[in-house]
Amino acid sequence: MLPPDTEPDAGAAASDAPPGAIGARESVVKGAATTVEGRGEHVVVNIGPSHPSTHGVCRVVVELDGEIVTSAEPVIGHLHRGIEKMAENRTYLQVVPLTDRMDYVGSMYANWAYCRAVERLAGIRVPERAEYIRVIVCELQRIASHMMSIGSTGADTGAFTAFMYAFNQRELVVDLFEALCGARLTYNYVRPGGVAFDLPDGWVDRCRAFLEQHPDAMLEIDRLLFGNVIARARLKGVGVLDPAVAVAWGATGPVARGSGVDWDLRRDDAYSVYPRLDFEVPLGERGDCYDRGRVRLWECVESCRIIGQALEQLAELEPGVIKAQDLPRLLAPRPGDAYDHIESARGSLGVYLVSDGSVRPYRMKVRSPAFSNLALLPMLAEGHTLSDLVVVLGSLDPVFGEVDR
Amino acid sequence: MNITELREHLCAQYPDLCPLFSIEFGDGVLTVPSARMVEATSNLKDLGFDLLGMVTAVDFGEEFELVYRVRSREMHVGLFVKTRVPRDEPRIGSVVHLWPSANWQEREVFDLFGIVFEGHPDLRRILLSDDWVGHPLRKDYEDPGLIRRPDYL
Amino acid sequence: MAGVDDVARALERAPGGGVILTSIDAIQDWARGYSLWMMPMGTACCAMELIAASFSRFDFDRHGSIPRPDPRHTDVMVVAGTITHKMAPAVVRLWDQMPDPKWCIAMGNCAVSGGIFYYDTYSVVRGVDQLLPVDVYIAGCPPRPESLQDGMLRLRDKVRAESVSPSRHREVEGILPLPSDPPKGEPGEPG
Numbered sequence: 205m206l207p208p209d210t211e212p213d214a215g216a217a218a219s220d221a222p223p224g225a226i227g228a229r230e231s232v233v234k235g236a237a238t239t240v241e242g243r244g245e246h247v248v249v250n251i252g253p254s255h256p257s258t259h260g261v262c263r264v265v266v267e268l269d270g271e272i273v274t275s276a277e278p279v280i281g282h283l284h285r286g287i288e289k290m291a292e293n294r295t296y297l298q299v300v301p302l303t304d305r306m307d308y309v310g311s312m313y314a315n316w317a318y319c320r321a322v323e324r325l326a327g328i329r330v331p332e333r334a335e336y337i338r339v340i341v342c343e344l345q346r347i348a349s350h351m352m353s354i355g356s357t358g359a360d361t362g363a364f365t366a367f368m369y370a371f372n373q374r375e376l377v378v379d380l381f382e383a384l385c386g387a388r389l390t391y392n393y394v395r396p397g398g399v400a401f402d403l404p405d406g407w408v409d410r411c412r413a414f415l416e417q418h419p420d421a422m423l424e425i426d427r428l429l430f431g432n433v434i435a436r437a438r439l440k441g442v443g444v445l446d447p448a449v450a451v452a453w454g455a456t457g458p459v460a461r462g463s464g465v466d467w468d469l470r471r472d473d474a475y476s477v478y479p480r481l482d483f484e485v486p487l488g489e490r491g492d493c494y495d496r497g498r499v500r501l502w503e504c505v506e507s508c509r510i511i512g513q514a515l516e517q518l519a520e521l522e523p524g525v526i527k528a529q530d531l532p533r534l535l536a537p538r539p540g541d542a543y544d545h546i547e548s549a550r551g552s553l554g555v556y557l558v559s560d561g562s563v564r565p566y567r568m569k570v571r572s573p574a575f576s577n578l579a580l581l582p583m584l585a586e587g588h589t590l591s592d593l594v595v596v597l598g599s600l601d602p603v604f605g606e607v608d609r
Numbered sequence: 610m611n612i613t614e615l616r617e618h619l620c621a622q623y624p625d626l627c628p629l630f631s632i633e634f635g636d637g638v639l640t641v642p643s644a645r646m647v648e649a650t651s652n653l654k655d656l657g658f659d660l661l662g663m664v665t666a667v668d669f670g671e672e673f674e675l676v677y678r679v680r681s682r683e684m685h686v687g688l689f690v691k692t693r694v695p696r697d698e699p700r701i702g703s704v705v706h707l708w709p710s711a712n713w714q715e716r717e718v719f720d721l722f723g724i725v726f727e728g729h730p731d732l733r734r735i736l737l738s739d740d741w742v743g744h745p746l747r748k749d750y751e752d753p754g755l756i757r758r759p760d761y762l
Numbered sequence: 763m764a765g766v767d768d769v770a771r772a773l774e775r776a777p778g779g780g781v782i783l784t785s786i787d788a789i790q791d792w793a794r795g796y797s798l799w800m801m802p803m804g805t806a807c808c809a810m811e812l813i814a815a816s817f818s819r820f821d822f823d824r825h826g827s828i829p830r831p832d833p834r835h836t837d838v839m840v841v842a843g844t845i846t847h848k849m850a851p852a853v854v855r856l857w858d859q860m861p862d863p864k865w866c867i868a869m870g871n872c873a874v875s876g877g878i879f880y881y882d883t884y885s886v887v888r889g890v891d892q893l894l895p896v897d898v899y900i901a902g903c904p905p906r907p908e909s910l911q912d913g914m915l916r917l918r919d920k921v922r923a924e925s926v927s928p929s930r931h932r933e934v935e936g937i938l939p940l941p942s943d944p945p946k947g948e949p950g951e952p953g
Contacts, residue, residue: 253852254803256831261805261849281736282849283805286883288721289746293758293882301878308807324634352810371817378814388814389807389904451659451682454710467682534762540634543678543689545662556676558667563762571663571678579713605806608736737885738848745884758881 246274249590253282259356259597260604264581266593273593276585278578283608291568296322296396296535299568303555304390306570307606309352312345312381313548314606315394317570320475320544321555322396326537334398334526335477336518340411341384341393342546343507343514347418348377349549350500353601357497358429360598361438366429373421376414383407396535398527408515415508422505430498439494443584443596446491454576457551458499459600463491469547481513493599500549500601534563550574550601570609574602610684612637618684623652638689643675646692647702650677654707657681658688661708664715666722668748673699673724679708694724703729721746770927787925794837794863795918797826801836801860803853806843808870808904815907827914833859838917839894840910844872844879845887857894865897865920866890867913874899 252263261282267275287306291299303318304311316338323330330338351374358366378388385393385401393400429435445455447463460467468485470478486502488495539561545554551573558567577600584600585593610618612632620627626649631638641649662678677690694701703726704711715726716735723744726732734741743750773779800822804812816822816829830836833856845853857866868890871877876888890896897920900913923932 253849254831254856260809281734281738282846282852283844284736284846284848284885285844285879286745286885289884290879290882295762305807305878308810368818371814372819375814375819388906389810452709454661454708456660472682472685541676542634543636543662543687552662554662554678556663556665556678567665567667569663569665569676575713575717576710579710750884752884755884756881 251593253279259602262578262597262602262604262607264593264597266585266590268590271589273585273588273590276582276593278581280575280578280604280607283604285609287609288568288570291565293564295563296537296565299565300395301390301392303570304392305605306572306609307548307550307553307574307603308389309603310345310349310549311389311391312341312394313546313553315392316342317544317546317548317553318555318568319394319396320546321542321557322535322537324544325540325542325557325559326396326535328397328528328531330398330528331525332477333518333521333524334528336514336521337399337403337526338394339477339481340511340514340518341381341399343510344377344380344411346507346549347504348374350504351377353500353549353598354425354429354497356598356601357439357493357595358435360595361435363429363432363435366425366435369421369425369428373418376418380407380411380414383410395527397531398525402523402526408519411511411515415512418508419505422501426498426501430494430501436494438592438595439497439599440492441490442493442588442592443599444490444492445580445584449583450491450580453580455551455580456573456576457547457549458496458503459551459577459580461485462488462496462499462599464489469545469552473545475544475546477514477517480517481510483510493595496599496601503549536561536563545571548573550603550606551577553606570606572606572609574600574604574606578602578607610686612686615684615686615688619656622656626652636689637686638691640691643692643694643701646690647704650679650690650704650707653679653688653690657683659683661704661710661714662687664704664711664718666718666724666746668722668746669693670748671696673722675701675718675724677704699724700727701725702727705729720744723747766926767928770925771929774927774929783925783927783930787930790926791922791924795921798838798865798914798917798921799830799836800827800838800840800867800914801831801833801856802829802842803839803856804842805845805849806870806872808842808872811904811907812840812842812869812910815910820907820911822911822914825911825914833857834861836860837863838865838867838914840867840869841873841890841894841896842869842904844877845890845893846885847887848885850887850893853890854893863924865917866894867898867900867910867917868896869900869902869910869913870905871901871903874901877903 247268249266249268251266253261263279265277266273287302300315303314307314351370355367355370382388385391445463447465450460450463450465464487466487471485483506486499488499537559539559541558543554543556545552553573554571556569557565560566584596615637616630619630629639629641658679658681660680662680665676667674672693672695675692680687703715715729718724719732720734720736721744773783802812839857868874872879873890876886879886880888898913898917900909902909920934923934925931
C-alpha cells in the first residue's frame with residue numbers, strides 16, 4: 205500500500221467534491237437548464253497533434269458539452285515509423301538501436317525486453333554479472349522515466365516547479381548513464397547475450413551517492429507536488445479507473461496498480477535476478493490520477509532499494525564476463541518463435557520474435573504497454589472537464605514512440 | 610503453475626481442447642482452426658486467463674498466422690493461441706467481447722495486415738492515415754518510395 | 763514592407779545614411795537575435811533533449827529563448843524528432859501560421875535526413891527540409907542539449923546577417939555545401 209499522504213487534507217469537505225466530478229457536472233447542467241432553453245449543442249474540438257503537453261504527438265478529438273467532455277477519442281499513428289517492418293531487414297544486433305527509439309524515455313528496459321526475447325529464441329544464457337548490471341540500469345531507467353512522468357503531471361496541473369525538481373533527479377541518472385555508455389538518451393547498451401560495457405571505475409560509488417540523496421528528493425517532491433492543495437484538487441477524483449476494467453482492458457504497470465490491481469512482473473513472474481532482491485510493490489486505492497502519480501513516486505523509492513541490494517550482491521561477485529561466451533558474430537537462431545516480457549515503467553513490455561533460421565528476424569512484434577493503457581482514455585475522460593482531460597492523459601504516461609512504433 | 614500442470618488442468622476441464630495443446634520450446638501453444646477460435650478463447654477465459662497480452666499476425670505466404678498471447682494472473686502462466694487464415698480470405702472472429710483490450714490490438718492487425726475481425730465494433734485503421742492504400746507489414750507490400758538498406762553481409 | 767525598402771535605399775544614398783542604417787540594423791539584430799522564441803515541434807526522442815535544454819541545467823532562457831507552444835508567438839521552429847507522412851500536414855500548417863520573420867532549426871538526424879529511419883520504412887519523411895526551408899541543421903541522435911544551444915547561437919549569426927535594407931543582406935558562410943557551389947578542386951588534385 206502507499207504511504208499516507210504527507211499533509212492532511214486542509215478541508216475534508218473541499219476534497220469531497222473536486223472540480224470535474226459528477227456533482228460539479230450536475231450543477232453546470234442544472235444552471236444551463238434554468239437559464240436558457242434548448243442549449244446543449246456539442247462542440248467538437250481537436251487537440252493536437254502538436255500540443256504543449258510533453259507527452260508527444262497525440263491527437264485527441266474531443267466532443268464537448270460546454271466544458272464537460274462527452275467523448276474523447278485519441279488518434280494515434282503520428283509517430284508510426286514502421287519499426288517492425290524495418291526489423292525484418294536488420295540483423296538481430298542491428299535491431300537493438302531501433303528498440304532504443306521506441307520507448308525513448310526508457311531505452312534501457314526497451315533494449316532488455318528485446319534481448320530477453322532473442323535470448324529465449326536462441327537459447328543464450330546470460331552471465332550473472334550481466335544480469336545484475338541489467339537490473340541496476342533498468343531500475344535507474346525506471347527512476348528517470350518516472351521523473352519525467354511526475355514532472356509532466358506537475359506541468360499539466362500548472363506546477364512547473366515540480367517539473368524542474370523532478371528533472372534535476374533525471375539529469376543525475378542520465379549523468380550516470382553517460383559515464384556508463386556514452387549516451388544521454390538512446391543507449392544501445394543491453395545487447396543479446398549481456399551488456400555492452402562493464403561498469404567503469406568509480407561508477408558504483410557515484411551510483412551509491414545518487415541513491416543516498418534520491419529518497420529525500422522524492423519526499424521533497426511528494427510534499428511539493430502531491431502535498432500542494434491545488435494539485436490535490438486537480439488530481440484527486442479525476443480519471444478514476446475501476447480495477448476490473450483495468451484488467452479487462454489490459455492495463456498494466458502503475459496505471460493498473462494505482463487502482464489496486466496487485467500485478468507486478470518483477471515479483472509475480474520473477475525473471476532475471478529479481479527473486480534474490482527484496483522489494484515492495486506500491487498500490488493505490490482509488491485509481492485516480494493522484495494515486496497513479498504517487499505509485500510512480502514510491503516506485504522510485506523502491507527502485508533505490510533494489511539498486512542498493514543489487515550493488516551489494518554485485519560487489520560479492522568476481523569481476524568477470526559481461527557477455528555470453530561463444531556467441532556467433534551473426535546470430536542465427538533456430539526457426540520458431542519466442543515471447544518474453546519485462547516490467548517497464550509503463551507496464552508489461554513484451555517482444556514477440558519469429559525466426560526462420562536466418563540472421564534477420566522474420567517478424568518482430570512489440571507488445572507496448574502504453575498502447576493498451578491509452579485505450580482507456582475515452583472511458584477515463586468522460587464526464588470531466590477539458591482541463592482534466594490533459595491531466596488524465598498525462599497520468600496514463602504514454603510515450604508515443606512506443607504507442608505508434 | 611508450470612506448463613505440464615497447465616496441460617493437465619486444461620485437459621481435465623476441456624478435453625476436446627487437449628489434442629490442440631502442445632509445448633514448443635518451453636511455451637504452451639494452443640493451435641486451433643480458425644472456425645473454433647471464438648469457442649476456444651471463450652473456454653480459456655473461463656479457465657482463468659484474464660489478461661490478453663497481444664494480438665498479432667505473421668505473414669507466411671499462403672497463410673497468415675494469428676498469434677494471441679493470454680495470461681492468467683492467478684495461475685502465473687502464459688499461453689500462446691495460434692490459428693491460421695488463408696491469404697485470399699483473411700477473416701476471423703473477434704474476441705473483443707471476451708477481452709476489451711483486443712479492441713485496439715485487432716485494429717492494429719487490420720491496419721497492418723488487412724485481416725478482418727468479424728464482430729469488432731469499430732474496425733478501422735489506427736496507425737496509418739485513413740486514406741492509406743495497402744497493408745504494409747505484408748511481405749508483398751510494394752512501395753516505390755521505400756529505400757531498401759543495402760545488404761553488406 | 764515596400765515603404766521601408768525605399769526609405770532604406772534613400773538613406774543609403776544620403777551622406778551619413780550608412781551610419782544610421784548600421785545603427786538600425788544593430789538594434790534590429792539585437793532585438794531579434796537575443797530573443798528568439800522557439801516553437802518546439804518535438805515529436806520523438808529529440809524532444810526529450812529539447813526539454814532538457816530548456817530546463818535548469820542547460821538553461822535556454824539565458825540565451826533569450828523560451829519555448830512557446832503557440833506558433834503565432836514564436837520566431838524559430840525547432841523540429842526535433844521524426845516526421846511521418848501522417849504528421850507532415852500538421853508541421854506545415856504550424857509553419858504557415860508562424861509570422862515572418864521566421865527560421866527553422868532541424869534538430870537531430872531524423873529531422874535532418876530521416877536518420878536511422880532512412881531505410882526500409884514506408885511512413886517517414888526523409889528530412890524536414892522536404893517540407894520547410896531549414897536554416898540550421900543539428901546532427902546527432904539525439905544531439906546533446908549543448909549542440910542545440912550552439913545551433914541557436916549560429917542562428918543568431920544568421921539573423922545578424924540580415925538588414926532592414928534588402929541590398930545590405932550579407933551571405934552567411936555555411937558549413938554545408940550548396941548544390942550551386944563549384945566542385946572542390948580538380949580531379950586528381952586535393953580538394
